[in-house]
Amino acid sequence: MEKFSREFQGYNRKEVDDFLDDTIKRVEMVLEKIKKQETEISLLRKELEHYKDIEKSLNKVLANVESTSNNIKRMAQYEADLIVQEAKGNANRIVNESLMRAEKIEAERNRAEKNLKTFKNRLRSIVEQQLDVVDEIEQLEIE
Numbered sequence: 001m002e003k004f005s006r007e008f009q010g011y012n013r014k015e016v017d018d019f020l021d022d023t024i025k026r027v028e029m030v031l032e033k034i035k036k037q038e039t040e041i042s043l044l045r046k047e048l049e050h051y052k053d054i055e056k057s058l059n060k061v062l063a064n065v066e067s068t069s070n071n072i073k074r075m076a077q078y079e080a081d082l083i084v085q086e087a088k089g090n091a092n093r094i095v096n097e098s099l100m101r102a103e104k105i106e107a108e109r110n111r112a113e114k115n116l117k118t119f120k121n122r123l124r125s126i127v128e129q130q131l132d133v134v135d136e137i138e139q140l141e142i143e
Contacts, residue, residue: 005012 005015007013
C-alpha cells in the first residue's frame, strides 16, 4: 500500500486523487480484460458446440455409410451366390446336353457301322455272285 503525505485535515488530496484515478484505471483495465476474456470464452464455447454438432453429424454419416456398406456386401454376396447357382445349372445342362449328343453320335456311329457291315456283306455276296457268273462263263467257254 502506498503512503500518502499528511496535510491539514488528513492526507494530501492530490496524491489520494491520483492514486484513486490510477486504481480506477487499473480496475477498468482488468474489467475490460475480463469482459474480452468472457467474450472469447463465449465464442470458444459456441465454436466447441459447433464442432460437437459436426462430430455428431459425422458419426451419423459414418454409421449410415457402414450400414450401406454392409447392405452392399450382403447384396453382392447374394448376387454372387445366384450367379454361381446359375452357372452350376448351366454347366449341368451343358454336360447333360453333351452326354445326350455323345449318346446320339454313338448310336449313329453304331448304326453306320452296322450298315457298313451289311453293305460289305451284300457287296461281298454280289461280288461272289459275279465271280460265280464269271466262273460259269469261263466254264462255258472252255467246253
